[in-house]
Amino acid sequence: MRNPPRRLRGQVLAIALLGALAAGQAGASGFQLREQSVRNLGASNAGSSVGADASHVSLNPAAMANITERTFKVDATVIDLNAEFAGGGSVLAGTPLATPLTGGNGGDPGDATVVPNVSVVLPVGEQLVLGASIGAPFGLKTEYAPGWVGRYRALTSDLKTVDLTLSAAYKASDRVSLGVGLVYERAEALLSKAVDFGAIACATSPAASSTIPNCHPASPFPFKPQRHDGSIAVTGDDTAFGFLLGAHFTPTDQLQVGLSYRSELKHSLEGSVDFDALNAPFIGLNPVTAARFADGPGGAELTTPAIFTASVSYGFTESLRVMADWQRTGWSSLESVEIRRADGTLIGEEPFAWRDTDLVSVGLEFDASEAFTLRGGIGRDESPTNDATRTPRLPDSDRMLYSVGLTWNVSPHVSIDAAYQRITIDDARINLQPDPAGGDFASLDGRYTGDADLIGVSMSYRF
Numbered sequence: 001m002r003n004p005p006r007r008l009r010g011q012v013l014a015i016a017l018l019g020a021l022a023a024g025q026a027g028a029s030g031f032q033l034r035e036q037s038v039r040n041l042g043a044s045n046a047g048s049s050v051g052a053d054a055s056h057v058s059l060n061p062a063a064m065a066n067i068t069e070r071t072f073k074v075d076a077t078v079i080d081l082n083a084e085f086a087g088g089g090s091v092l093a094g095t096p097l098a099t100p101l102t103g104g105n106g107g108d109p110g111d112a113t114v115v116p117n118v119s120v121v122l123p124v125g126e127q128l129v130l131g132a133s134i135g136a137p138f139g140l141k142t143e144y145a146p147g148w149v150g151r152y153r154a155l156t157s158d159l160k161t162v163d164l165t166l167s168a169a170y171k172a173s174d175r176v177s178l179g180v181g182l183v184y185e186r187a188e189a190l191l192s193k194a195v196d197f198g199a200i201a202c203a204t205s206p207a208a209s210s211t212i213p214n215c216h217p218a219s220p221f222p223f224k225p226q227r228h229d230g231s232i233a234v235t236g237d238d239t240a241f242g243f244l245l246g247a248h249f250t251p252t253d254q255l256q257v258g259l260s261y262r263s264e265l266k267h268s269l270e271g272s273v274d275f276d277a278l279n280a281p282f283i284g285l286n287p288v289t290a291a292r293f294a295d296g297p298g299g300a301e302l303t304t305p306a307i308f309t310a311s312v313s314y315g316f317t318e319s320l321r322v323m324a325d326w327q328r329t330g331w332s333s334l335e336s337v338e339i340r341r342a343d344g345t346l347i348g349e350e351p352f353a354w355r356d357t358d359l360v361s362v363g364l365e366f367d368a369s370e371a372f373t374l375r376g377g378i379g380r381d382e383s384p385t386n387d388a389t390r391t392p393r394l395p396d397s398d399r400m401l402y403s404v405g406l407t408w409n410v411s412p413h414v415s416i417d418a419a420y421q422r423i424t425i426d427d428a429r430i431n432l433q434p435d436p437a438g439g440d441f442a443s444l445d446g447r448y449t450g451d452a453d454l455i456g457v458s459m460s461y462r463f
Contacts, residue, residue, distance in 0.1 A: 028359070028381060029329075029357055029359075029381045029382060029383040029384060029396055029398070029399065030305075030329065030331055030354070030357065030383065030384045030385075030394075030396065031138050031139055031140075031159065031394070032137065032138055032305075032307075032329060033115055033136055033137055033138055033139070033140070034048075035075070035077035035079070035115040035117065035136075035454070035456065036055045036058055036059060036075065036117045036133075036135050036137070037053055037055035037059065037075060037117070037458070038075045038076075038077060038405070038417040038418065038419045038456035038457060038458035039051075039053050039055070039375075039405065039407065039417045039419070039458065040053070040055065040059075041077060041403060041405060041419040041421055041454060041456045042363075042375045042376070042377070042403050042404060042405015042406065042417070042418075042419030042420075042421075042456075043323055043361070043363030043364075043365065043375045043376065043377035043403060043405065044361040044362075044363055044377030044378055044379035044401040044402070044403040044421065045325050045327070045359065045361050045377070045379060045401075046311075046323040046324050046325045046361040046362050046363030046377045046379070047311050047312070047313045047321075047323025047324070047325060047363060047365070048060075048258075048309060048311055048325050048327075049063060049246070049248070049258030049259065049260045049309050049310070049311035049325070050063060050248065050256040050257065050258040050311045050312065050313045050323070051063065051066065051256070051313065052066035052067050053073075054067065054071045054072070054073035054119040054120070054121045054131070054133075054460060055073065055075065055117065055119055055133070056121075056131070056167075056179075056246075057119045057120075057121065057131035057132060057133040057165055057167045057181070058117075058119070058133045058135055058137070058163065058165040058167070058181070058183075058244070059260060059309070060179065060244075060246040060248065060258050060259070060260035060309070060311075061131065061167035061168065061169050061179025061180060061181045061244055061245075061246045061260075062169050062177045062178050062179030062246035062247050062248040062258070062259075062260070063169070063177070063179070063246065063248045063258055064121055064129040064130075064131050064167065064168075064169040064179060065127075065129050065169040065170070065171040065177035065179070065248065066177075066248070067121045067123065067129060068123060069123065069462040069463065070120075070121065070122050070123065070462065070463050071119075071120065071121045071460055071461070071462050071463075072119075072120050072460070072461045072463070073118070073119045073120075073121075073458060073459070073460040073461070074116070074117075074118050074458060074459055075116065075117040075118075075119075075417075075456065075457075075458040076114055076115070076116050076117075076456065076457055076458070077114070077115045077419075077454055077455070077456035078112055078113070078114050078115075078454065078455050078456070079112070079113050079114075079115060079140065079452060079454050080110070080111075080112040080113075080452060080453045080454070081108075081109075081110025081111075081140075081142075081450065081452045082108055082110065082450055082451050082452065082453075083108060083109055083110055083395055083425075083448055083449070083450035084105060084108065084448065084449050084450065085105045085106055085149075085150065085392070085395070085430070085446055085447070085448050086105065086446050086447055086448075086449075087149070087430065087444070087445050087446010087447060088100060088101055088149055088444075088445065088446065089101045089149060089150070089432075089442055089443040089444040089445055089446075090442065090443055091196065091199055091225040091226060091434075091441050091442050092199065092203070092215060092225065092434070092441055093433065093434050093441075093442065093443035094433075094434070094443075097213060097215050097216060099225060099226075101149045101150075101226070101442060101444075102147075102149070102226055103147045103148045103149040103150075103151060104145065104147070104148050104149065105148065105149065106144035106145050106148030106149070106150060106151075106392075107144065107145045107148070109142035109143055109144050109392075109395075110140075110141075110142055110452075111141065111143070113140055113141065115135075115136050115140075116135070116136070117133065117134070117135035117136070118133060118134045118135070119131065119132070119133040119135075120132050120133070126171070127170060127171045127172075128168065128169070128170060128171075129168070129169040129171070130166075130167070130168050130169075131165075131166075131167045131168070131169075132164070132165065132166050132167070133163075133164075133165045133167075134162065134163065134164055134165075135162075135163055135165070136160070136161055136162055136163070137161060137163055137185075137304070138159065138161040138187075138304055139159035139160050139161050139187075140159070141156075141157065141158045141159075142154070142156070142157045142392075142393065143155070143156045143157075143158075144156075144392070146194075149444070150392045150430075150444050151193065151194035151229070152193060152194050152195070152196055152440065152441075152442045152444075153193060153391055153392050153393070153432065153442075153444055154191075154193050154391065154392040154393045155192045155193050155194060155231065156190065156191065156192045156233075157190075157191050157393045158189065158190040158191070159187070159188070159189050160187070160188045160189075161185055161186065161187045161188075161304070162185070162186050163183055163184065163185045164183075164184045164185075165181050165182070165183050165184075165244070166181060166182045167179060167180065167181035167182075167244060168180055168181070169246075174250070175249060175250040175251065176247075176248070176249055176250075177247070177248045178246070178247055178248075179244070179245070179246035179247070179248070180243070180244065180245055180246070181243060181244030181245075181246075182241070182242075182243060182244075183241065183242040183243060183244060183262070183263075183265065184239065184240075184241055185239065185240050185241075185242065185265050185267075185304070186237070186238075186239045187237060187238055187239075187240070187267050187269070187302060187304075188235075188236075188237040189234070189235065189236050189237070189269060189271075189302075190233070190234070190235050191233070191234045191235075191393075192231055192232065192233040192234070193231065193232060194229050194230070194231050195229065195230045195231060195232050195275070195277075195293075196225055196226060196228075196229060196441055196442065197223075197228045197229065197230050197277060197279070197280035197283060197293075198223045198224050198225050198226060198227045198228035198229070198280070199215065199224075199225035199226070199441040199442075200441070201214075201223040201228070201280070201282060201283075202214035202215040202219075202221055202223050202224055202225065203215055203436065203441060205221065205223075207219075223280075223282065225441065228279050228280040229279055230275060230276050230277040230278065230279055230280050230283075230293075231275070231276045232273065232274070232275050232276075233273075233274045233276075234271065234272070234273050234274075234298070235271040235272055235274075236269035236270060236271030236272075236298075236300070237269065237270070237271060238267040238268050238269050238270060238302070239267075240265040240266055240267045240304075241265070242262065242263040242264065242265040242304075243262075243263045244260065244261070244262050244263070245260065245261045246258070246259065246260040246261070247259045247260075253315075254314055254315040254316075255312070255313070255314050255315075256311075256312065256313040256314075257310075257311070257312050258309075258310070258311040258312075259308075259309070259310055259311075260307075260308070260309045261306070261307070261308050261309075262306060262307040262308075263306055264303050264304065264305060264306045264330070264333060265303070265304045266301065266302075266303050267301070267302040267303070267304070268300075268301055268302075269300050269301075269302050270297070270298075271297070271298065272295065272296070272297055272298070273295060273296055273297070273298050274295050275293045275294070275295060277293055303333050303334065305329050305330040305331050305333050305334070306329075306330040306333070307327060307328070307329050307330070308327070308328045308330075309325065309326070309327045309328075310325070310326045310327075311323065311324070311325050312324050313365075318367075319366060319367040319368075320364070320365070320366050320367075321364070321365040321366075322362070322363070322364055322365075323362070323363045323364075323365065323377070324360075324361065324362045324363070325359065325360070325361045325362075325379075326358065326359070326360055327358065327359040328356060328357070328358055329356065329357050329358075329359070329384070330356050331354040331355060331356055331357055331384035332354060332355055332356045332384075334352045334354045334384070335352060335353060335354065352389055353386060353388065353389050354384035354385065354386075354389075355384055355386070356384070357381070357382035357383065357384050358382050359379060359380070359381045359382070360379060360380050361377055361378065361379030361380075361401065362377060362378060362379070363375060363376060363377030363378075363403070364376055364377070370409065371408060371409050371410075372406060372407070372408055372409070373406060373407040373409075374404075374405075374406050375403075375404070375405045375406065375407075376403060376404045376405070377401070377402075377403045378400070378401065378402055378403070379400070379401035379403075380398070380399075380400055380401070381398065381399045381400075381401060382398050383396045383397050383398050383399070383426075383428075384396075385397070385428070387429045387431060388431070390428060390429065390430055390431075391430070391432065392430065392444070395428045395430065395448035395450065396425075396428060397425050397426040397427065397428040397448075398425075398426045399423050399424060399425045399426065400423070400424045401421060401422075401423055402421065402422045402423075402424075403419060403420065403421040403422075404419065404420055405417065405418060405419030405420070405456075406418055406419075412462070413461060413462050413463060414459065414460070414461055414462075415459070415460045415462075416457070416458070416459050416460075417456070417457070417458040417459075417460070418456065418457050418458075419454075419455070419456045420453070420454070420455055420456075421453070421454040421456075422451070422452075422453060422454075423451060423452040423453075423454070424451050425449075425450045425451055425452070427447050427448065427449055428447065428448040428450070429446075429447055430444055430445060430446050430447065430448065431444075431445050432444045432445070
C-alpha cells in the first residue's frame with residue numbers, strides 16, 4: 001500500500017496545494033500578510049516604503065538609510081477573522097440519485113492568531129546601513145467543525161511561512177538611497193478534508209441490478225453516500241531564496257517617495273499523504289482500492305507572488321503628513337500549478353485562474369506633541385479569487401481597511417506603537433461542482449460573510 005495511482009495522487013496533491021495557497025488568512029487578500037509593521041497598520045499601510053521604521057528591512061531596504069541609530073524593533077499583531085457560511089450541496093449532484101449534504105455550517109473557521117516580526121538595523125558609517133528581520137509574510141489557519149456541510153472540500157488548512165531577511169542600504173546622496181535584500185523562506189503546510197468512501201464504493205462498483213444502481217437507497221449494496229466517511233491529511237515543507245530591491249527619494253524637504261520590489265519565491269513542497277479509512281474497512285479488502293487509498297509521498301510547486309510597492313509622503317506642515325500607497329501583488333503566477341509524482345513525472349495541473357491585485361490606501365499622520373504621533377488610514381484591497389474557482393479553503397473577497405494608530409516616544413531611546421484595523425469583506429460566492437473522475441461526488445453552493453479585527457503593538461529601542 002505504497003504507490004497510489006496517478007489520478008488519485010494528482011487529486012490529493014492538488015488539494016494540498018490549494019489548501020496551502022488558500023489558508024484563509026484575513027490580514028490581506030489572497031494568503032498575504034502585511035503585519036510586518038504596527039506603525040504601517042495604523043495608516044492602512046499608507047506610506048509603508050518611506051519614513052524611518054525598522055520594518056523597512058523586509059519592506060523597502062533603501063529606506064533603512066533614514067535610520068541613523070542602531071535600532072531593535074519587535075512587532076506583534078493579533079488577527080481575528082470572523083467568517084460564516086450559508087448554503088449547502090448534494091452528493092451525486094446532477095444525477096437522479098442526488099441527495100442533500102448533511103451537516104452544519106462549519107462554525108467560524110478563523111481563530112485569533114498572533115503574527116510576529118523582529119527587526120534590527122545597524123548603521124555602518126555615514127552611507128551604509130545593514131539590517132536583518134524575521135517575520136511571517138504569508139499564511140494563517142482555518143479549521144472547520146468535523147461533519148460540516150463542506151467537509152469534502154476542506155477541514156483544516158494550516159500554512160506557515162517564516163522569512164529571514166538580510167538587507168543593506170546605500171545612501172548615494174542626501175536625497176537618494178538604494179537598497180537590496182536577500183530572503184530565505186521556509187514554508188510548511190498541513191491540509192485535510194473528509195473523503196466520502198461510501199459514495200466512491202457505490203458509484204464505482206458494478207451495479208447489482210440493471211435497474212437499481214448501487215447508490216440508490218433501495219439497492220441491497222451495503223455502502224451508500226455519507227455513511228462511511230474517512231479523511232485525508234497532507235503535509236509538506238520546503239525552503240526557498242528570493243530577493244528585495246528598493247529605492248528612496250527625497251525630491252524636496254516635504255516630499256518622500258519609496259519604491260520596492262519583492263521577488264517570487266518558488267517552493268517545491270515535499271511531504272506525505274495519509275488516509276484514514278477506519279469507517280470503510282471494505283477499502284482494504286480489494287487490492288485495487290487498497291492501493292488507491294494507500295499512504296505515500298507526493299510533491300507540488302508553490303510560488304509566493306512578486307510584490308511591487310510605491311509609497312509617497314508629503315508634509316503640509318512640520319507636524320502634519322499625508323501618505324499614500326499603491327501595491328501590486330502578482331497573483332497571476334498561480335494561473336495553474338503542476339502536480340508531480342515523487343520521481344518528477346507530471347501527474348496533472350490544478351487551475352486557479354487568480355489575477356494580479358491592487359491595494360490602494362491613503363493616510364494621515366499628525367505629531368500632537370514631541371511625545372505622541374497620531375495616525376489613521378483607509379484602503380481598498382482586491383482579492384485574486386473568483387466565483388468559478390473559489391473554495392472554502394479561501395473564502396476571500398475584496399475588502400475595505402479602516403485604521404487608527406499612535407506612536408508614544410517614551411524616551412529618546414524607546415518608542416511604542418499601537419494600532420487597530422477593522423476589515424470589512426465583501427460576500428464571497430462558493431459554487432463548486434463534483435468531479436467523479438477525481439473521486440469527488442459532492443457539490444457545494446453558498447456564500448460567505450466575514451470581517452476581521454487586527455490589534456497591533458510594537459516597541460522600538462534605539463542605542
